Amino acid sequence: MRVKLCDLKKQYKSIEKEIRSTVQRVLNETSFINGKDVIQLEKEFARYCGTRYAVGVGSGTDALEISLRVLNIGKGDEVIVPTFTFFSTASAVCYTGAKAVFCDVEEDTGNIDIEKLERYVKRSKKVKAIIPVHLFGQHCNINGIMRIARKYRLKVIEDSCQAHGALYRRAGRWIKAGSVGDTACFSFYPAKNLGAYGDGGIIVTNSKKLYTKMKMLRDCGRSSKYAHQVLGYCKRLDTMQAAILRVKLRHIDSWNKARRRNAGLYAKLLNNSGVHPLEVRKYAVPVYHQYVVRTRMRDRLRDHLSGRGVMTGVHYPLPLHLQPAFRFLGYRKGDFPVSEKLSKEVISLPMYPEIASKEIRFVCKEINKFHNKI
Numbered sequence: 457m458r459v460k461l462c463d464l465k466k467q468y469k470s471i472e473k474e475i476r477s478t479v480q481r482v483l484n485e486t487s488f489i490n491g492k493d494v495i496q497l498e499k500e501f502a503r504y505c506g507t508r509y510a511v512g513v514g515s516g517t518d519a520l521e522i523s524l525r526v527l528n529i530g531k532g533d534e535v536i537v538p539t540f541t542f543f544s545t546a547s548a549v550c551y552t553g554a555k556a557v558f559c560d561v562e563e564d565t566g567n568i569d570i571e572k573l574e575r576y577v578k579r580s581k582k583v584k585a586i587i588p589v590h591l592f593g594q595h596c597n598i599n600g601i602m603r604i605a606r607k608y609r610l611k612v613i614e615d616s617c618q619a620h621g622a623l624y625r626r627a628g629r630w631i632k633a634g635s636v637g638d639t640a641c642f643s644f645y646p647a648k649n650l651g652a653y654g655d656g657g658i659i660v661t662n663s664k665k666l667y668t669k670m671k672m673l674r675d676c677g678r679s680s681k682y683a684h685q686v687l688g689y690c691k692r693l694d695t696m697q698a699a700i701l702r703v704k705l706r707h708i709d710s711w712n713k714a715r716r717r718n719a720g721l722y723a724k725l726l727n728n729s730g731v732h733p734l735e736v737r738k739y740a741v742p743v744y745h746q747y748v749v750r751t752r753m754r755d756r757l758r759d760h761l762s763g764r765g766v767m768t769g770v771h772y773p774l775p776l777h778l779q780p781a782f783r784f785l786g787y788r789k790g791d792f793p794v795s796e797k798l799s800k801e802v803i804s805l806p807m808y809p810e811i812a813s814k815e816i817r818f819v820c821k822e823i824n825k826f827h828n829k830i
């Protein structure tokens with residue numbers, strides 16, 4: 457058997473007809489930039505998240521950078537980010553001239569540790585914002601973060617790039633990822649829970665002021681065709697991707713449901729297998745962008761699985777404070793022991809909505825075999 461980590465083809469085949477007719481329509485309309493599908497997607501995605509506004513942009517990374525810019529973060533400011541996340545959460549901060557201040561994570565979920573976070577906030581007057589990440593599709597303790605943010609008057613940008621549709625229990629209601637921060641950023645990278653057929657991203661917000669500024673910033677600082685109010689960028693979401701995403705948005709809830717069903721099967725079959733799935737908090741209903749387990753024998757288990765035709769991933773093999781690109785920030789090995797430990801123990805098992813339960817059974821059987829041999 458060959459089991460892929462992620463298989464985009466199965467999903468494409470399941471919606472091929474809708475996609476083909478949509479692509480054909482956009483080709484006939486020839487309104488490739490700022491077309492009506494972009495406006496429609498923004499309305500539909502904002503409604504999906506439970507926010508007032510959304511602004512389509514070129515990628516999740518662009519979404520983060522534009523969010524920071526409209527919140528006036530730049531040189532002299534500090535922004536707290538987890539060190540155990542994807543590169544862009546921190547690179548976007550550095551693009552603005554602000555300093556990324558790394559924070560360690562909780563060992564059982566991989567999400568930012570809010571006790572440590574509050575300590576950094578207390579220590580430095582320069583901290584202006586926090587970018588919490590809903591890692592692998594599970595909410596971080598966003599209530600705790602909002603409480604700290606209010607207490608110290610900080611901005612919050614939710615990095616929801618892995619968490620389209622993830623739920624969080626707040627004041628007795630289930631709310632969607634991205635609905636409480638000043639802004640929230642989503643990526644439409646093809647392998648994300650909601651993926652385009654190319655690059656794309658979106659920012660959601662409840663603030664009309666931020667919305668208006670973000671629309672200008674993504675499109676050359678324009679207020680009209682040749683009136684450029686600010687030094688904006690060319691970071692737009694194109695019409696073709698927006699149209700494709702509108703088709704896919706209609707399926708996201710059923711795809712997330714399938715991911716949760718797959719995660720449930722993994723959890724059941726991996727009981728007593730020697731590997732430990734990340735914990736799920738009571739306040740969260742995750743959408744399993746990745747299905748991540750921990751083991752001290754990570755590299756040997758990966759070799760075993762790959763020999764049996766099972767592809768796996770490691771998210772992430774190196775915490776950001778140890779990445780060469782961030783050397784200039786002056787961090788060292790040992791600064792964030794939990795993240796460093798996780799980066800040696802985590803393994804991402806095959807996970808996508810269409811994976812067959814017999815494939816999951818095969819993966820789990822091989823993991824059990826591996827551990828019984830040792």
Ligand SMILES: *Cc1c(COP(=O)(O)O)cnc(C)c1O
Pocket residue numbers: 515516517518541542544545589615617618643644645655656657
């Ligand atoms: C994917 C991702 C990004 C960046 O998204 P792109 O669309 O690739 O720019 C940022 N943060 C996190 C946590 C991500 O997973």
